[in-house]
Amino acid sequence: MRYAAPATVEEAQALLADDTGAQVFAGATDLVPQMRAGRPAPSLLVDLKGIDRLTAVTHEDGRWTIGAATPTAELTRNEAFTAAFPGLSEGAGLIGSDQIQNRSSLGGNLANASPAADSVPALIANDGQAVIATADGTRTVPAAEVATGPGRTSLADGEFIVEFTFADPPAGTGDAYLRMIPRTEMDIAIVGAAVRVTVDGDAISDATVVLGAVAPTAVVVPDAAAALVGTSVADGALDDAAATALAEAAEAACDPIDDKRGTIAYRRRVAGVLARRAAAIAVERARNGA
């Protein structure tokens, strides 16, 4: 096994073109455990952290650009980023321990394609766009289109995520991410729920609801969002009927597995509860930030 630390996207593309057994990595927080569990070792380890663009965080002309290999600790420590995307920051901050936080990244969390990835629901809820290095250039796709199933992605051989871009949230927007784990820290989500809302006057004018860990990939739930749009938050809280409809739509969108962490029925029920709670937090943030 060889190691290379390219300094540019183009150098990384050339290394990957030369060696079909090459594997890109950022923090290796998933790669090393997978190799320990028997995944064949790559012939070449391509460390993406040496590429400035992969660890750059910028905010220019109404868009945020987050290098795909940026340690999540850099995002949670970034006050301006966290103020703009509090739900995404809290999702990213839930990946593993403080040790892991100094290695884990949005790009790795998405490309590893775990259905339970904690940063992914809010990444999608904030309409994150993934800039992907291809064999001879780049292409940009919605982050929601990268993972296609557990451990599977739409990335072709030799492709890797360079960065994510996000438009500044409209005025009156808030997001939130909640997850259910059986302990207080250091566990894999049984259910995750990200909600983003935009409040205009006393009503919700736009909403996105994304669930994690209840289907082969994170799932966008348009029916749950539709349950919120147009409803009043005049008294500072979600309308009861809207919250109930949101929870029912979230439950209906679940296609979960039964495993030692939670049964299908439990995951489904919790998905509704978390969606409702996350929506309440998102509304509060939207109103306070507006």
Next chain:
Amino acid sequence: MSNDATRRSRTHVSCTVNGDQVDFLADDGTSLLDALRDELDLTGAKEGCGTGDCGACTILVDGRINCSCLMFAPEAEGCEIVTVEGIAEGDHLHPLQQTFLEGAALQCGVCTPGFLVSAKALLDENPDPTETEIRYALAGNLCRCTGYDKIVRSVQEAAVQLRGASR
């Protein structure tokens, strides 16, 4: 792509460890933990799980805690590394080491180097953490002997001593 580093499977790594400039050769796929232990004879950091779960291999890399089992040795190039061997000043134990001893914060000791490094990183950044903050900051370090309480108390006591010393 003619990159010398990719043709060899053994890479020369130059970094600082506990303040000293060091150079070593490491197989590309070897972990930084194994390189520290086998090439540099720094056996303080331990391998518990080898998958980033237990924190026994915790070291500081450019001031931040990392699981050295998850790092490939060549990643250390140009970095400032601190291991548990680097937190005492000569024969003078760091207050955390002293309070761990006095507070019986260890039994078998395998987790202790990782706890000391994580706790030092916490106190360097937050000299007066609450108990909850300490428990969260140490959540990436597992101990199967103590039940954690004596570790938390020892960190609290060390924090008191360090705040007193800096006054």
